[in-house]
Amino acid sequence: MSLADRVKQRRLELGLTQTDVAEKAGITQQSWASIEDGKTLKPRNIVGMADALKCEPAWLMNGGTFVPVSEVNTRRIPLINYVQAGALATKPAIEAMDGSFEYVLTDMDWSQYTFALKIVGDSMEPDFKAGDVIVVDPEIEPAPGEFVVAKNGEHEATFKKYRPTFFSEGKQHFELVPLNNDYPTMASSDHAIKIIGTMVEHRIYRRKR
Structure with missing residues (x-):
């Protein structure tokens, strides 16, 4: 069949x-x-x-x-917002955050710290559109070309493509690259950027017309 x-x-x-x-x-x-x-x-x-x-x-x-x-052995993944995702840079346990969550289901064996995030804005178009949901695992180190959620010094998180640049003084420097050319690339050598997690699933939902 x-x-x-x-x-x-x-x-x-x-x-x-x-x-x-x-x-x-x-x-x-x-x-x-x-x-x-x-x-x-x-x-x-x-x-x-x-x-x-x-x-x-x-x-x-x-x-x-x-x-x-x-x-099926499914589990619930909390669907959080960009401010809550930014807090994960210093508070990795989802349970430590205040408020109730919506959830998405997965049958994949991601880590206990995995969370879901709904895309906002157009910086990652055309591949990722507002309303899409991504699943992010903080326990997975990103490979070149993968997509990550990171904190860039502000209160909120950001979602971008990961591109390593150079290694210096025991530290890997990298860039966060938008897919929409109207937005700037951010370099870890110029900004205080902390990777929160690596995208492991991308879910696309039909847009209402």
């Missing part, structure tokens, strides 16, 4: 239309139809599709024994 077959079969089992599941997954109906037709073999938002179909992303991609999402 192919990815297309599994996607269509599961959608029909749930009694949903392509429009229904596409909206839940954050993609267009045309994109969903392309997946069921076998034209798209590696969907970008496989996690969102699995959420819409109430199944594991791994089962959608690879097949095998179907396990309902209710039986």
